[in-house]
Amino acid sequence: MKNLLYFCRCKVMRGFGRGSKQLSIPTANFPEQVVDNLPSDVSIGIYYGLEASVGTGEVHKMVVSIGWNPYYKNMKKSIETHIMHTFKEDFYGEILNVAIAGYLRPEKNFDSLESLISAIQGDIEEAKK
Ligand code: ADP
Numbered sequence: 023m024k025n026l027l028y029f030c031r032c033k034v035m036r037g038f039g040r041g042s043k044q045l046s047i048p049t050a051n052f053p054e055q056v057v058d059n060l061p062s063d064v065s066i067g068i069y070y071g072l073e074a075s076v077g078t079g080e081v082h083k084m085v086v087s088i089g090w091n092p093y094y095k096n097m098k099k100s101i102e103t104h105i106m107h108t109f110k111e112d113f114y115g116e117i118l119n120v121a122i123a124g125y126l127r128p129e130k131n132f133d134s135l136e137s138l139i140s141a142i143q144g145d146i147e148e149a150k151k
């Protein structure tokens with residue numbers, strides 16, 4: 023990705039429900055049309071940036087994964103955003119606004135759920151900086 027912010031604004035869809043349940047790291051999923059319309063210079067990987075909640079005007083840091091989640095062998099590419107904020111409720115169907123600011127690392131596979139979780143926690147710490 024070049025040094026430009028890339029904005030995504032769309033409704034939050036239901037995914038496989040794995041983020042919260044298995045990893046304790048919920049990831050809000052964008053619908054397929056957002057994934058299909060990514061510019062070709064946005065490569066697969068993990069990115070950091072900001073999320074703006076329209077309702078409250080609050081801005082939070084976030085990490086976003088663009089790819090196939092090799093650990094889960096997904097067949098379809100996805101864009102999943104974890105926001106560094108504790109929300110009182112889920113926000114399925116609401117509009118999520120993200121500004122992707124920079125690249126953290128390529129997507130990779132992990133041999134255990136524990137190593138996947140610690141990689142994501144490392145991404146979150148990097149994104150906060
Ligand atoms: P799904 O597979 O449906 O995406 P997850 O287990 O990944 O399920 O949970 C994601 C959902 O959790 C989001 O769609 C959103 O409604 C909710 N959520 C609550 N807190 C957060 C957060 N901090 N970051 C991202 N999503 C969150």
Ligand code: MG
Nearest residue numbers: 037041049050
């Ligand atoms: Mg998710």
